[in-house]
Amino acid sequence: MKDRRRKKKRVRKRDWSPNDVDTHAHLPRRLSGVDVGLDAEAVEIEARFEDIDPNGVVVSPYGVLAFVEFQGNEQLCRVAERLCIGRSSILAPGDHVRVEPCEDDFCVTGVKHRKSKLSRPATKGQREQLIAANVDLLVCVVAVAQPRFKVGVLDRFLIAADMGGIAPVIVMNKTDLREQRPDQIRVYEDLDLPVLHTSCVTGEGIEHLRQQLRGAVSVVAGQSGVGKSSLINALDPDLEIVTQEVSDFNEKGRHTTSVSRLYHLAGGIDIIDTPGIRQLGLWDLLPEEVALYFPDIAGFALDCKFSDCSHIHEPACAVREALESGALAQVRYDSYRRIRDSLESGSR
Numbered sequence: 001m002k003d004r005r006r007k008k009k010r011v012r013k014r015d016w017s018p019n020d021v022d023t024h025a026h027l028p029r030r031l032s033g034v035d036v037g038l039d040a041e042a043v044e045i046e047a048r049f050e051d052i053d054p055n056g057v058v059v060s061p062y063g064v065l066a067f068v069e070f071q072g073n074e075q076l077c078r079v080a081e082r083l084c085i086g087r088s089s090i091l092a093p094g095d096h097v098r099v100e101p102c103e104d105d106f107c108v109t110g111v112k113h114r115k116s117k118l119s120r121p122a123t124k125g126q127r128e129q130l131i132a133a134n135v136d137l138l139v140c141v142v143a144v145a146q147p148r149f150k151v152g153v154l155d156r157f158l159i160a161a162d163m164g165g166i167a168p169v170i171v172m173n174k175t176d177l178r179e180q181r182p183d184q185i186r187v188y189e190d191l192d193l194p195v196l197h198t199s200c201v202t203g204e205g206i207e208h209l210r211q212q213l214r215g216a217v218s219v220v221a222g223q224s225g226v227g228k229s230s231l232i233n234a235l236d237p238d239l240e241i242v243t244q245e246v247s248d249f250n251e252k253g254r255h256t257t258s259v260s261r262l263y264h265l266a267g268g269i270d271i272i273d274t275p276g277i278r279q280l281g282l283w284d285l286l287p288e289e290v291a292l293y294f295p296d297i298a299g300f301a302l303d304c305k306f307s308d309c310s311h312i313h314e315p316a317c318a319v320r321e322a323l324e325s326g327a328l329a330q331v332r333y334d335s336y337r338r339i340r341d342s343l344e345s346g347s348r
C-alpha cells in the first residue's frame with residue numbers, strides 16, 4: 001500500500017472567521033438544576049490543557065506518538081507522558097500543540113485549550129474519545145443509497161456537533177445512484193440546515209461543497225462507505241486517498257479509512273477525514289437533555305404543561321400534539337425517542 005502519510009503537505013497559517021457559516025440559534029442546552037458534574041478523571045484530563053503559544057497542529061495521533069505539522073513539515077513526535085493515558089495520547093487531529101526538541105527527537109510538550117470538539121464515548125464508554133478538535137464545520141455525509149440513509153446516525157452527529165460547538169453541513173452523496181432523493185432529507189432542509197447534494201461520479205455539487213468549506217477547518221464524518229474519502233479526493237484530485245467499494249452483501253462498508261487525519265486541500269480547505277462509524281455514541285449527554293438538541297422538538301416543548309415533560313406519556317404535551325397535527329415530523333420524534341431510550345438504558 002502507498003504511504004499515505006507522505007502525501008503533499010501544504011502548511012499555511014490562517015485566521016478563520018466563521019462569517020459564512022449558517023449557525024443555528026442557540027438555546028441553552030444544559031438543564032438547570034441537573035448535576036452533570038464531570039468525574040474526577042475528566043476534570044484531571046481537562047487540567048492538562050493549557051493557555052500555551054502553539055507552534056504545531058496535530059495531523060494524526062498515533063498511540064503515544066503523533067504526526068504533527070511543525071516548521072512547515074509533518075513530523076512524527078513523541079507525546080509527553082502527562083498528555084497520555086496508557087498507550088494513547090489525549091491528542092486529536094486539529095489540536096494546537098507546543099513542539100520542543102528532546103534528545104534526538106521532537107516531543108509534544110503542551111496542548112492548547114480546544115475551541116470546539118467532536119467527541120464520542122471511548123469503546124468501554126468510561127472516557128471521552130476525541131474525533132477532531134478546533135474545527136469550524138462538521139460535514140455529515142449520508143448517501144442516497146449504498147449504504148441506505150439512516151436518520152438516526154445523522155441526528156446523533158447533529159447533536160454531537162451542537163454539543164462540541166461545531167456548525168453542521170449535511171451532504172447527501174451518491175446522487176448518481178438514484179434520481180429520487182430520500183424523502184426524509186426534507187426534514188433537515190425544513191430545519192434550515194445546509195443540505196448539499198453531491199456525486200463523486202458526476203461531479204454534482206462538488207463546487208458548491210468547495211465554496212462552503214473554503215477558509216474553514218472541517219471534519220468529515222458519517223457511516224462507512226458513504227463516500228467521505230471520495231468527496232475529499234473530489235475536492236482536490238491530487239490527493240488520492242484510498243477508497244473502497246461498499247460490500248454488496250450487508251451495505252455496511254468496509255471501514256477503508258482506519259485513522260483520522262488532517263489534509264490541506266487546494267483553495268484554502270483544511271479537512272479531517274475520519275473512519276466510518278455505524279453508530280455514534282453520545283458523550284456527556286443526559287436523557288432529559290436530548291430534546292434541547294432537537295430544535296424542532298425544543299420549540300414545541302415550550303408549550304408543554306410540565307416543564308420537565310419527557311414528551312412520552314405526560315398529559316397536555318405540546319410535542320405530541322404537534323406530532324398528531326403533522327407539525328412535527330414523525331421521523332424526528334421517533335429518532336428522539338430512540339436516542340433518549342438508549343441513553344436511559346445506559347448504552348449511549
Ligand SMILES: Nc1nc2c(ncn2[C@@H]2O[C@H](COP(=O)(O)OP(=O)(O)OP(=O)(O)O)[C@@H](O)[C@H]2O)c(=O)[nH]1
Nearest residue numbers: 174200225227228229230243244245255256257276
Ligand atoms: N456511485 C457513487 N459511488 C461513490 C460516490 N462516492 C463514493 N462512492 C463509492 O463508494 C465507495 C466508498 O467510498 P469511500 O470514499 O471509501 O467511503 P468512506 O465514507 O470514506 O468509507 P470509510 O473510509 O470506510 O468510512 C467507493 O467504492 C466509492 O467509489 C458517489 O458519489 N457515487
Ligand SMILES: [Mg+2]
Nearest residue numbers: 228229256257
Ligand atoms: Mg474513508
Ligand SMILES: [Zn+2]
Nearest residue numbers: 304309311317
Ligand atoms: Zn411534552
